[in-house]
Amino acid sequence: MNDIPSMPADAGPLVSVSRLSKHYGGERHLIGGQTPLLKAVNDVSFDIAAGETLGLVGESGSGKSTTGRVLLQLEAPTGGDILYKGENITGLSKTLLKPYRRDMQIIFQDPYASLNPRMTVGEFVAEPLDVHGLAGARSERQERVASLFSKVGLDPAFMKRYPHEFSGGQRQRVSIARAIALNPAFIVADEPITALDVSIQAQIVNLFQDLQDELGLAYLFIAHDLSMIRYLCHRVAVMLRGRIVEIGPCEAIFETPQHSYTRALLSAIPVPDPDVERNRRPLSFDVAANLPPEEAVLRPVGDRHFVLEG
Template identity: 65%
Template sequence: MTAPLLVVQDLCRTYRSRGWMGRGFVTRAVDGVSFQVMPGETLGLVGESGSGKSTTGRLVMGLEEPDAGRVVFAGTDLTALSPAARKPFRRRMQIVFQDPYAALNPRMRVGDFVEEPLVVHGLGGGAAQRREEVAGLFRTVGLDPAFMRRFPHEFSGGQRQRIGIARAIALQPEFLVADEPITALDVSIQAQIVNLFQDLQERMGLALLFIAHDLSMVRYLCNRVAVMLKGRIVEAGPTEAVFNDARHPYTRALLSAVPIPDPLRERGRRRIVFDAGGYAFPPDAALREVGGGHLVLQGAST
């Protein structure tokens, strides 16, 4: 069997802050998260806002340091490496951020922005060769190379996200984190960006960690899905297994909130209510297999 490209083991991240009257607050944003991503696979990471999805993506990329746990990429434990030793791996792992407006430097021409990773890593040859490569990247993501001399404010949200994707694939990575890349876009543009990810995955053999709220898009794009609640994965497995036979009450509540494009069925459908704020994990809760790689967080007696 093919070895996993990415292995995340017991990843934890806690934030501490000081509030009103000196009171301290502790937030366990990521609490013992473990998963694997195979070469060429797309894993969808879903959950409500504040569940820890984006923090998990940032920890995987090394943009934040975990309090505990390991991130193993291609057999190498990245959490044990110094920042300098991680640099070669940054060529192989890239990220597309959620907000296409904030992700671009407003003072840089977009061609320079996409070219920057090539300069930093000493790739692409001379300046003329790099510009030609950047032009090819623009064509790959569906943009006219004539746009390379423009500034970010001259583009729409969908075009800016395409520019961010072009920068992310400039180093020809093996693994890509897409951190809610369609949330800030119109519905029609969302479909175009998802199709672009599919095309790039087929063309480059990318493995993808796709973080999203839109469960319909996750079902369309992802081979497997993991559902996060309060910093923990509560259910994971093949996409169709999770969608067709959800076992955790939180997963069922999320799926019941997905609208159905049929007015008659939608009108008579019952929403499942789940009190996430009042929910407490069983003390002995662990991910247990219920069949075919389908895992559910439950206590031993459940």
């Protein structure tokens, strides 16, 4: 397999995840006993259309980042299917998966940790071009990297600098430049603004939106900041302990949330009014007492709006 199949305009979802699971532990020891089983991702299903942004929200430890990593098969799934442009890519070998790696990229939370401190940022952005044999002549390679820098709002003159010479927002722009270097159609953005100053977060979110408009990108956007999710995303999926408890259009989730956990999350969004904020009382939600039963399934409650019910 040298190329991934093209996708007709009237085709189905770009990405389709069906009953995806990732479990850790559960192994038996030779001397007896068994490690605890952790269902980090448990029976998760969703679709993402070309050019669409699906926001994935939930408390820390709910399985959001694991879902993104397993979707891209940076970790092998325990069960379920991952379809990309209609092709089942679950369990493909590294060789067969390589063309899909080119079309599916990830941006990590900590831009400094994801950058190689021994490489210039220009070399870092050019590396995917080298790996996939797209570098061409040295001058062509340099022109391509310079164009990527300009596209993400960085001066191409910075290409010879090292990561420690940049601010957090600039480093994340470098990571974004690397992610779009191969002209992907789908990007997992794993909490890409969490480690940034509040003043920089809006700039990066606007950059994501501009790139989507220009390049037709689809995103799985993982975040804690629900105000940013509302601004950027077309649909929202809410995760609780490895399961999606509610998924639907952005406005439906924010205006008419159906699950008590979703309502509790939304009630915790800060209000930019000191008087209102002082008197506001977020809803409480006891996770341990309200874990969804294994047999619970997503049921429709509106147009493309589903909630997990037992």
